[in-house]
Amino acid sequence: MSRPAQAATPVIRARGVSVVYLAGTPFENWALKELELDVRPGELLGVVGSTGSGKSTLVQALCGLLDPSQGAVEYGEGIDPASPATSVGLVFQQPEDQIFERTVADEVGFGPRQLSLPEPDVAARVQAALAAVGMGSPQTLTRSPFEMSGGEKRRVAIASLLAMEPRVLIFDEPTAGLDASGRRQLLGHIRRLHDKQGRTVIVVSHDMEMLAGLADALIVMGSGRLLRIDTPAAIYGQPELMAAAGLRPPVWVELLETLRARGLQVRPGFLRVEEAVEEIRRAVRSAKKR
Numbered sequence: 542m543s544r545p546a547q548a549a550t551p552v553i554r555a556r557g558v559s560v561v562y563l564a565g566t567p568f569e570n571w572a573l574k575e576l577e578l579d580v581r582p583g584e585l586l587g588v589v590g591s592t593g594s595g596k597s598t599l600v601q602a603l604c605g606l607l608d609p610s611q612g613a614v615e616y617g618e619g620i621d622p623a624s625p626a627t628s629v630g631l632v633f634q635q636p637e638d639q640i641f642e643r644t645v646a647d648e649v650g651f652g653p654r655q656l657s658l659p660e661p662d663v664a665a666r667v668q669a670a671l672a673a674v675g676m677g678s679p680q681t682l683t684r685s686p687f688e689m690s691g692g693e694k695r696r697v698a699i700a701s702l703l704a705m706e707p708r709v710l711i712f713d714e715p716t717a718g719l720d721a722s723g724r725r726q727l728l729g730h731i732r733r734l735h736d737k738q739g740r741t742v743i744v745v746s747h748d749m750e751m752l753a754g755l756a757d758a759l760i761v762m763g764s765g766r767l768l769r770i771d772t773p774a775a776i777y778g779q780p781e782l783m784a785a786a787g788l789r790p791p792v793w794v795e796l797l798e799t800l801r802a803r804g805l806q807v808r809p810g811f812l813r814v815e816e817a818v819e820e821i822r823r824a825v826r827s828a829k830k831r
Contacts, residue, residue, distance in 0.1 A: 550617050551579040552709055552741050553603050553629065557612030560598050560765075564610065572598040574765040575612070580709070580743065582617070585735045587752035587773070588745040590762030591787030596745045599762065600711045603743070604629040619708050627656075629709045630702035634717050637686075637694030645671070645697055646682040652705045670703035673738070674730050692723025696730065703734075710734060711743040716751065728755065750791040753777070753812040761786050774810045793817035800824070 560573040573595050580586065580603070588596050601607040602614055605625035620628040633639070642648035649670055653663045671677050674696040686697050695715070702710065712731065716724045728751065735742045746752055752759060752773060759776045761768045763786045769776065776782065777790040789795070793814050797807050800821065807824040811817040 549582050551615075552582045552617040552620070553580040554578070554615040554617075555603065555612070556615065558602055558609045558614060559611040560595075560602055560607055561610045571765050573602065573609075576765075576767050578760070578767060578770070580741060582741055583735075583739050585732075585742045585755065585757045586744070586770075587756030587759045588743060588762065589747070589749065589752065589759055589776075589786070589788055590768075593764075594762040594786065595765040596762050597713055598765075599760075600631060600713060600743060600745055604631045604709075604711055606631065617708075627705060628707050629711065630705060630707035631711045632699055632702060632713065632715060634714045635695075636698035637691060640686045640694060640698065643685060644682065645676075645684050645686050648686050648697055649700045649704050652701060656705075666704040666706070667700075670700040671697075673703050673734065674700045675726070676700065690723070692719055692726060695719065695723070695727060699730070707740075709741045709743065711745070713745045714747070715744060716746070716748065724751075731755070749777075749788060750814075753791050753794075761788070763787070773812050777812075778809060797821070 555576050555578040558573055558576045559571060562570045562572055576599065588599060590596050598607065602609055605614070614625075616622050616625055616628075640648055642651060646667055649667045650663045653666045658666070667682070668677065671681060676693070676696055686694055689697065715727055715731065719727060731742060731744065732755065734740050744752065744756065756773055758770055759773050760770045761776060761782065768786055769782055777794045783790060791814070793811070794817075797809055797811065797817055797820070800807050801809070805821075805824050805828060807820050811820055
């Protein structure tokens with residue numbers, strides 16, 4: 542766990558958190574084991590690991606949907622420990638399945654209305670949340686979310702959480718089931734929420750290529766334990782760790798390593814495919830000159 546030390550108070554802190562399902566039965570399963578984690582303000586964290594590693598249990602514990610069997614989850618300023626889910630928003634896998642209102646305005650405004658906000662404040666939150674996900678057109682408000690594409694529905698679901706003005710946004714497999722266009726658009730909105738609004742964002746995903754160019758740091762989970770937290774470049778550069786977690790680095794990271802092993806002087810650590818392609822071209826040009 543070699544992230545540089547940071548003076549800022551964590552927005553979420555897990556201390557010795559364990560979660561056990563079906564305790565005391567033959568089917569007892571420790572989904573999390575003595576987990577220690579600080580989530581820092583303004584971070585964009587990726588959570589990776591094989592199926593059953595504890596990723597989804599981790600984020601449900603962080604947002605207060607699961608009570609730890611042991612240990613505690615602590616919250617920073619601005620998050621009510623009695624109801625953390627109002628400030629730590631979790632976007633479930635395929636959240637569009639949870640849409641139930643007749644119009645987009647009603648869907649996105651549902652949460653703020655539960656806070657007993659005046660209608661002008663609700664309307665302002667709805668408009669701001671929809672604008673944040675690229676759906677700020679007035680015509681969108683009266684549309685039925687059930688008639689939208691999968692990508693649009695997912696953006697409406699995200700806007701519904703944004704309207705609650707959470708301090709932390711957690712996405713569990715946000716691109717699952719989306720086509721290439723919907724995937725690009727959604728990732729762009731996640732990046733803008735982090736870069737332009739400064740929100741703390743956590744993304745759970747199996748997609749190592751997506752996280753390579755998105756996350757500031759990766760949390761690697763394995764058998765309910767936090768195996769390591771570090772930058773994507775550092776994680777991808779540890780094949781033993783990747784194998785232990787049942788993960789593979791992005792294909793271009795593997796390609797660069799293969800080319801190095803065969804004598805081409807390419808440098809490691811490129812996290813975007815465009816950068817890797819340019820590095821290969823540079824190395825090939827340099828080789829031809831020798």
